[in-house]
Amino acid sequence: MNLNQFSTLLLSLTLVVSCAKSAKKKEDKPSQRPNIIFIMSDDHAYQAISAYSDKLTTTPHIDRIAKEGILFTNATVTNSICAPSRATILTGKHTHINGKIDNLSPFDTTQVTFPQLFQKAGYQTAMFGKLHFGNNPKGVDDLMILPGQGSYINPDFITKNGEKINKQGYATDIITDMSIEWMDKKRDTTKPFLLMYLHKAPHRAWWPKPDKFKEYTQKTFPEPETLFDDYASRGTAAKTAEMNILKHMLLSYDLKVFPKTIEELGIEVDERNAKLFNYSEFHRMNDEQKAMYMPILDSINLDFKSKWLTMSEKEKTKWKYQRYMQDYLACISSVDDNIGRVLNYLKANNLEDNTIVVYTSDQGFYLGEHGWFDKRFMYSESFKTPLMIKWPNKIKPGITSDEMVQNLDFAQTFLEAAGIAIPDDMQGESLLPLLTGNTKEWNRDGVYYHYYEYPGEHAVKRHYGMATKDFKLIHFYHDVDEWELYDLKKDPQEMTNVYNNPEYSEIVTKLKQELKAMRLKYKDSPELDQKFIKRYNEKKDTH
């Protein structure tokens, strides 16, 4: 071989090697389209996230998302209850349009959801955890979902082909294991991914992991200022709702006082409480698990037994509130730890830069405000939901937005971020201008809300309304015909209904016009309200 031949050979060899290299490089190179991890918990109040306030607890890992991205302080839902919120998120439509107005009827799977559009556009898609639709989602390549509300302890899961499988352990950990394992083993590195990572926690009835249970039962938490709200200036709905900590929170099912402990004090055990407790998570545990919980349960029962009979109603409320917070916040602490695991995984696997991470809840929750637990009302604690988003190099770290954004906007935001066409009939707005600092392109003043599930658990009457940063107007239109108005700047705790105060008469007129226009814009109407009441009554008759 002469020198010329040798150099030609060398050149072609180099070419072959570099071609192979570039082919490999192409394969390994993450797609430029961003990955999305949508993390949603169930009933996680913003009051229990230290990025919002560390009065109650600290959530260092969830806070990392806010520190590295944007925190929304006025994020709200369109209908504050589980499955309707999820349907709004997936379809980008209000619940009166997507049909999932309450938790009762199954989701209409002919609806177009954003994961379907991601899948069509070449994304790899997966969903793990709670969906609560009564059917499996479309548009996800891999899934494992909890049946209905699911369980904390040794939960069952529904697989893609509809089989039920059981997993031993704690749901929050298991859902995280599934999500990380999917990213680690199942991911097609030639495609961007959309991962829906959906916690059951901190949904009622609250069962923490034993170590957290032990830790949190030692703690005492500050009470909300409105714990003893008497609903004086409000209408009928707040007065008749059944979610008061003193009156409606169940001693055994919710707070882990055994029915036999109650009986030992000579108190008759509430029938529903006893029944629910019999089916509770406690009875899903194996002996080894029970043994870890028992010493903590014993000390709760002892404490109850030594105090309950001598306590005033006020003291009972306070005792129940502490027990409630101990378990609720302990469940959140596990969520926080697990989110830390996911964020660490992204970092360790060079996925951080090109992955959008969202943290939210399906709605807010009352942590004793107005004496309540649960949600459903358009009052702040349940209307608002936590929302933070990080997207390195696109969203400036540590920024805050008080714009009126909603879960209605998520689908369009994700579609735009991924460069996928947004269907014309979606009803939200992409949040991209707010994420990337083009705030001038955002011009929404108010948002619309509509809650339906009545008659139903917790007895919250149907209502719709609108909110701006300054005011909230609510119409309870079923069973009663009552309006409420809150001046959010003067009265952020919403303790005084000023609807009938003459000083606000002009504002009432103006807001009523705006609400009417909003109902028109979102295609809601008195006819639809009546149709849904009728549908509900007919359904009830057939049962």
Ligand code: SGN
């Ligand atoms: C269950 C709870 C309610 C809760 C609904 C809806 N009761 O029925 O307290 O409001 O879920 O929650 S329980 O006795 O079963 O615990 S949602 O998050 O799914 O909408």
Ligand code: CA
């Ligand atoms: Ca929920």
